[in-house]
Amino acid sequence: MLSTEGVSASQMLDLGEHLAVAGKIGDANLILDALKQNDEGSREQILLAGIIAVAQGNLSLAEAGFRTLLLRDPHDTRVRLELARVLFLLHRYAAADYHFRLSAARSPTSVQHNISLFRRAIQAQRTWRVSVEGGIAPDTNVNSAGRDRIVDLFGLPFNVDNDAREKSGVGVFANADVELRLRRSEAVGLSIRAFGNAREYRRSAFNDEVAGIEIGPQFRFGNAQVIVAGTGLFRWYGREIYSRALGAALRVELPISAQWQVDLKPQFRSVNYLQNPSQNGPFMSLNGQISRSLGSHALGQIDFLASRQSARAPGYAYREAGLGVSAFAELGNGITVGGSIEAARTVFDAPLFGFAKTRRDWRAATTISVLNRNWILLGFSPVARLSFARSKSTISFFEYRRTRLELALQRPF
The missing domain is CATH 2.40.160.40 (monomeric porin ompg)
Structure with missing residues (x-):
């Protein structure tokens, strides 16, 4: 069993995301299990579950999780960005553009630049x-x-x-x-x-x-x-x-x-x-x-x-x-x-x-x-x-x- 003593939920989320993006889904799921044991239903646990689902190609499951978190807190820019990216991958461009625009207000300049690139891609690809x-x-x-x-x-x-x-x-x-x-x-x-x-x-x-x-x-x-x-x-x-x-x-x-x-x-x-x-x-x-x-x-x-x-x-x-x-x-x-x-x-x-x-x-x-x-x-x-x-x-x-x-x-x- 993975020891999480002295590790914050935020740190576990960052580690789990790094593992999921690197394709190490099994290790990322160990982090997810640890988050469930600490506080099942927490923001970090649902967010990491969505990130893992995206890495596995289960976009509908990821969307459901991110929307659940936004229902709790519509100010959560990180979650809104993840939802926007999933909607973009699902080719639901109008919805993706809506969430990208909202996310931009509280994002740093580098993230705003990436949002602009996504919005330009949406404009080009939306049919x-x-x-x-x-x-x-x-x-x-x-x-x-x-x-x-x-x-x-x-x-x-x-x-x-x-x-x-x-x-x-x-x-x-x-x-x-x-x-x-x-x-x-x-x-x-x-x-x-x-x-x-x-x-x-x-x-x-x-x-x-x-x-x-x-x-x-x-x-x-x-x-x-x-x-x-x-x-x-x-x-x-x-x-x-x-x-x-x-x-x-x-x-x-x-x-x-x-x-x-x-x-x-x-x-x-x-x-x-x-x-x-x-x-x-x-x-x-x-x-x-x-x-x-x-x-x-x-x-x-x-x-x-x-x-x-x-x-x-x-x-x-x-x-x-x-x-x-x-x-x-x-x-x-x-x-x-x-x-x-x-x-x-x-x-x-x-x-x-x-x-x-x-x-x-x-x-x-x-x-x-x-x-x-x-x-x-x-x-x-x-x-x-x-x-x-x-x-x-x-x-x-x-x-x-x-x-x-x-x-x-x-x-x-």
């Missing part, structure tokens, strides 16, 4: 990405409408139709985003992305569905990845086609460092509104995200938006600018808590037909979310989101308040 979510959503204002009973048109008061006023309800929703990247060489590939979302209610007049596709070549320039895509976007409202748009988009993904990343997406679309051709016109926008790891268990992000919608009728043409800040943190026991706040300003070119004023809106929203990765049902984890939105306008008819609760299952990392 697919899938995000799926669905659930139910009680909502105080399913049609984002106001409460006014009277609206002034042409200087005269008119009654507002009941369906054009605020309606509450409980709906079901689903979101999906799938991307396939086919590599033609180290620097060139093809990106195919399909996405969509649906909001369904008992009264189908308020159903809202969106489906889109983006296809185009993908290029790598050092750490940067650029996709030039043709796009199609279609929307249905109340079970009828509402709009369709064709255009082009440029997607830029730029990891600045192991901790920082910038994503940009300028795009152009020609939009046709099937039920109101006066809204038809070109749409241009720039979306951006700047994100950073805030620690070994948290990420923060700034989102910004600038857009321009032209239209045949100037009353439907507008400019919009928005800014949002969000963050989330893993708290332990599989619980992740997130929050966001955003604001946007929309200014229309001219008064809508019948209105005396030009519409100018302010919108603000905040969301709080809780995800439990410890509860898994058929590969999905439960998430709850509570959001509040408020719109103010120079025309009271367009003002609204909205509170929405989403109870969903989503595919975890």
